[in-house]
Amino acid sequence: MERKLPPLNWLRAFESASRHLSFTDAARELHMTQSAVSQQIKALENYLGKTFFIRKARSLELTADAQNYLPTVEAAFKLLYEGTQGLLGVDHDQLLEVRANLAFTVFWLTPRLDDLFENHPWINLNVATTIWTASPATPYASVEIRFDSVLSEGLSIDPLLQDEFYPVCSPQLAQHISKPEDLLAHRLIDVSGIIEGWDKWLSEANTRLPANKPIDKASTYVVTLNMAQLGQGIALAHDMIAKDLIKQGKLVRLFDHAIPMKEHYYLIPPAKRNANKASRVFNDWLIDQMAQWR
Numbered sequence: 001m002e003r004k005l006p007p008l009n010w011l012r013a014f015e016s017a018s019r020h021l022s023f024t025d026a027a028r029e030l031h032m033t034q035s036a037v038s039q040q041i042k043a044l045e046n047y048l049g050k051t052f053f054i055r056k057a058r059s060l061e062l063t064a065d066a067q068n069y070l071p072t073v074e075a076a077f078k079l080l081y082e083g084t085q086g087l088l089g090v091d092h093d094q095l096l097e098v099r100a101n102l103a104f105t106v107f108w109l110t111p112r113l114d115d116l117f118e119n120h121p122w123i124n125l126n127v128a129t130t131i132w133t134a135s136p137a138t139p140y141a142s143v144e145i146r147f148d149s150v151l152s153e154g155l156s157i158d159p160l161l162q163d164e165f166y167p168v169c170s171p172q173l174a175q176h177i178s179k180p181e182d183l184l185a186h187r188l189i190d191v192s193g194i195i196e197g198w199d200k201w202l203s204e205a206n207t208r209l210p211a212n213k214p215i216d217k218a219s220t221y222v223v224t225l226n227m228a229q230l231g232q233g234i235a236l237a238h239d240m241i242a243k244d245l246i247k248q249g250k251l252v253r254l255f256d257h258a259i260p261m262k263e264h265y266y267l268i269p270p271a272k273r274n275a276n277k278a279s280r281v282f283n284d285w286l287i288d289q290m291a292q293w294r
Helices: 008-020 023-030 034-048 064-087 102-119 180-185 198-204 221-229 239-247 277-293
Strands: 053-055 060-062 095-101 124-130 143-148 164-169 188-191 215-218 234-238 264-268
Touching (some): 008 023, 008 034, 060 064, 095 102, 095 277, 102 143, 102 239, 143 277, 164 198, 164 221, 188 221, 215 221, 221 239, 264 277
Parallel strands (some): 095 124, 095 143, 188 234
Antiparallel strands (some): 164 234
């Protein structure tokens, strides 16, 4: 007897949790409780006889079965979305599906969207944000902006720019810092998963990071730079996300010394199956905006 398809709500919970690698974030996106998301995914796993997530203390990891199944589920929801938009009379050429790094979206992309909408008011934008991209390109994304140290899948794409990192803090806190050694008297903040951080910057600034000095961390610059703006400590940042905040006087760059980053932002153009007028316009617009910003 042929087995029926799993309920769509189970599949939606699976897709969202896989994208966020978090039941909590999936619950927030789907307007459900965390336990409801967990129960729906458990029901899906039991129904299919597969395990999709390795549940760790503070994160999720996709199993091989999940990585193989996820593209099919994403493609199915993409097809449903496009069909619904077509039924409602939305031109597919107007749809712009962007998958982008969260910090890049908040600090660089969003402040520049007025220009995109003013010059191309017909674009219908949908942005899905990520922190780290550990999975293949999302099938439904027209354009993708990744933050990573290397590109996988044989992609040969140049980074948007070679960035560098340096300390930043609130204007009030900056008044108490005149030399690198002064940093050690305050809370130091960084992003989890970054290859090089405070130990590297301090070392090149001829200052030793004490072995017992704790570093406060968060999974995204959205959190660490907000902490810095609130005067809760000194964060490491880079031009792409901090330059506008520095110009606005919300943050102060401490010292001229900077370290080249090993991570980069990559612009991945649309695959042929997803390319449309909106994606091509956005790709050209982003490259032009980046040239002006530089």
